[in-house]
Amino acid sequence: MALKHKSWAEPFKIKMVEPLKMTTLPYRQEKIKEAGYNTFLLRSEDVYIDLLTDSGTNAMSDYQWAGMMMGDESYAGSKNYYNLEANVQKIYGYKYLVPTHQGRGAEHLLSRALIKPGQYVAGNMYFTTTREHQELAGGIFVDVIIDEAHIPEISMPFKGNIDIEKYERLIKEKGAENIAYITVGAPVNMAGGQPVSMANMKELSAISKKNGIKVVLDATRNMENAYFIQQREEGYANIPIAEIHKEFCSLSDAATMSGKKDLIVNIGGFVALNDWDIFEELRSQVVVYEGLHTYGGLAGRDMEAMSRGMEEAIQDDYMASRVRQVEYFWNLLDDAGIPIVRPSGGHAVFIDARKFYDHIPQTQFPAQKLAADLYVENGVRTMERGIVSAGRNKVTGENNTPKLELVRCTFPRRVYTQAHLDVTAEGIIDLYEKRHQMKGLKMVYEPKQLRFFQARFEEV
Numbered sequence: 001m002a003l004k005h006k007s008w009a010e011p012f013k014i015k016m017v018e019p020l021k022m023t024t025l026p027y028r029q030e031k032i033k034e035a036g037y038n039t040f041l042l043r044s045e046d047v048y049i050d051l052l053t054d055s056g057t058n059a060m061s062d063y064q065w066a067g068m069m070m071g072d073e074s075y076a077g078s079k080n081y082y083n084l085e086a087n088v089q090k091i092y093g094y095k096y097l098v099p100t101h102q103g104r105g106a107e108h109l110l111s112r113a114l115i116k117p118g119q120y121v122a123g124n125m126y127f128t129t130t131r132e133h134q135e136l137a138g139g140i141f142v143d144v145i146i147d148e149a150h151i152p153e154i155s156m157p158f159k160g161n162i163d164i165e166k167y168e169r170l171i172k173e174k175g176a177e178n179i180a181y182i183t184v185g186a187p188v189n190m191a192g193g194q195p196v197s198m199a200n201m202k203e204l205s206a207i208s209k210k211n212g213i214k215v216v217l218d219a220t221r222n223m224e225n226a227y228f229i230q231q232r233e234e235g236y237a238n239i240p241i242a243e244i245h246k247e248f249c250s251l252s253d254a255a256t257m258s259g260k261k262d263l264i265v266n267i268g269g270f271v272a273l274n275d276w277d278i279f280e281e282l283r284s285q286v287v288v289y290e291g292l293h294t295y296g297g298l299a300g301r302d303m304e305a306m307s308r309g310m311e312e313a314i315q316d317d318y319m320a321s322r323v324r325q326v327e328y329f330w331n332l333l334d335d336a337g338i339p340i341v342r343p344s345g346g347h348a349v350f351i352d353a354r355k356f357y358d359h360i361p362q363t364q365f366p367a368q369k370l371a372a373d374l375y376v377e378n379g380v381r382t383m384e385r386g387i388v389s390a391g392r393n394k395v396t397g398e399n400n401t402p403k404l405e406l407v408r409c410t411f412p413r414r415v416y417t418q419a420h421l422d423v424t425a426e427g428i429i430d431l432y433e434k435r436h437q438m439k440g441l442k443m444v445y446e447p448k449q450l451r452f453f454q455a456r457f458e459e460v
Contacts, residue, residue: 005331008324011317012414015062020048028376036456037372037441039381048379049420050412054347056102056260056267057412061312064264064305071301080303081294084270087307091314092219093246094255094272096279098286099296099303103220103258103269104129108289110216110256110271111137113281115180122170123183124162125149125190128389128450130183130218130256135394139180142170149191150403152352155342157232158197160188162204176211184252185218186225190385190404193221193326193345195228198236198248205251217252219272223262224346227319242314254278261347263309264413268302322346326411328418332425338432341406348410351428353386357435362387362405364440364460370407372457373438378427382409388443389452 023031023046035041039052050057060068072078085097100106107130115121117138123130124145131141144166148154162184171179184204186196208215226245230236236244249255254273259265271282283293290297298306312318323346330344339355353367360366367386374382386405393400409424445456 004335005328008321008328010321010325010414011315012061021045023048023379025376028379032372032376036445037368037459038452038455038457039371039375039383040453041456042375042381046379047375047381049416049424050381051348051409051424052381052383054261054410054412055258056265057415058260058264058266059412059414060264060266060305060309061414063312064308067304067308068301071299071304073300075295076292077294078300078303080300080307084303084307087310088270088272091242091246091310092249092255092272094249095274096272096276098271098279098282098293099298100269100271100286100290101297102260102267103256104133105290105297106256106258106269106271107133109282109285110254111139112285113278114214114216115139119178119180120170120174121180121183122167124160124185124196125188127185127189127218128391128452130185132450134183144170144182145188145191149188149194152192152339152341152350152355152404152406157195157228157343158200159194159343159345160186160191160196161200162196164200164203164207167204168207171207171211171213176213179211179213181214181216181253182208183216183218185220186222186248187228187346189221189347190389191345192341192350192404192406193224193347194341195225195232195346197233198229198244199233201248201251214254215252217249217255219249219255220258220261221347222248222255223313223319224323227323228346230316241316241319245314259306259309262313263306264313265302265305265309268298268306270296322413325418325421329409329411329421329425332421333428336425336429336432338428341404348408350385350404350406350408352405353384353407354405356407356432357438357440359436360438360440362401363399364442365457366440367405367407368457369438369441369459372441373431374407374427377431378423380409380424380427382407384408384452388455391451 111133115137121139146163226241259268327344339352341350353370357366367384390400390402441457
């Protein structure tokens with residue numbers, strides 16, 4: 001008898017384990033109330049399976065840990081910086097490197113350097129910290145992703161693509177000189193980890209070059225995007241991920257990077273670019289906000305781990321297992337009829353909270369409540385990606401109401417086994433069967449910025 005879904009296996013074995021704390025239902029009910037129904041405010045020791053994020057939660061290899069012991073902690077000119085620079089040039093193809101403590105440090109520097117107050121910044125759907133830094137620098141974000149990306153049930157191979165007509169219309173209406181740059185996230189996190197095609201990137205690059213607009217790649221998970229191009233786009237089936245990744249990067253002028261994702265480390269990031277004048281500006285700013293330009297807020301050992309993680313992450317066997325683990329979990333939920341974003345994407349599976357809790361209005365934060373309820377159900381921590389993450393309109397002060405009201409189940413790299421995925425899926429399925437018993441939330445504390453990190457709620 002043939003299996004419904006083909007299995008997968010990791011290209012590594014386990015050498016060290018970390019014990020997990022098993023908790024009871026009453027214990028978790030108490031802890032989620034203490035945390036104000038915000039999974040970000042739970043203590044990690046009270047979490048059984050942590051799918052909050054894949055940012056910095058990865059398991060490093062013996063090769064990376066060996067590199068940590070070779071950290072050159074000199075204040076200036078660390079050899080680990082030059083190792084990292086050489087690998088960025090080799091694997092990404094950019095000329096210049098500015099290290100930062102993590103991705104948002106890179107976003108901060110680049111936003112300050114490229115945005116003049118009042119300018120527009122286009123992008124294929126917002127990401128929370130990216131948009132925040134752009135707006136703090138005086139920019140106005142404009143979403144130019146294809147419409148299908150906002151509809152969870154639509155399935156198409158490259159749902160993260162830029163809508164070229166929207167982009168050209170923005171240029172015509174606002175003027176190319178008033179557009180600071182366009183950000184391309186690949187894959188698109190907030191759309192469900194959906195990839196961007198090479199054909200779309202080529203067309204976007206040509207239009208941007210013609211109009212003198214810079215293309216900035218959010219390369220945080222671009223190696224995952226290269227895998228999807230290899231698997232889904234005509235003409236790339238037999239090309240190594242490393243070559244696809246480098247070609248994609250070549251169509252941009254600069255990239256911001258959170259090494260805490262693709263590069264399988266716990267801390268680190270960088271800006272990479274080809275323009276010397278902008279590099280000089282960034283190199284000056286990094287000294288003020290992060291650290292000297294040859295360490296950028298990182299220890300030498302962390303730069304070495306990131307450099308070595310880069311070498312491992314670009315391998316085809318590794319990346320196939322990484323994405324197929326997500327696909328395995330997606331199939332478990334899909335087979336059970338759970339409403340999820342289609343198709344299966346990279347790094348996470350996104351549950352459609354609007355449909356899961358169809359009796360809870362968006363004003364009562366259904367995704368926030370679903371994430372809280374999943375923790376109570378079996379100790380699994382996930383996160384909201386909906387109205388809370390979208391924040392408020394900067395002009396009116398009203399809540400932004402995105403079409404996507406999602407809960408993200410995000411998979412750290414090389415951390416959890418298939419059994420962990422099975423247990424998590426069972427908890428989601430059990431909760432779905434009693435979903436109409438659940439209540440919505442009201443917000444009782446709201447910080448001024450990036451409220452999803454610290455906001456607190458109570459049941460209505």
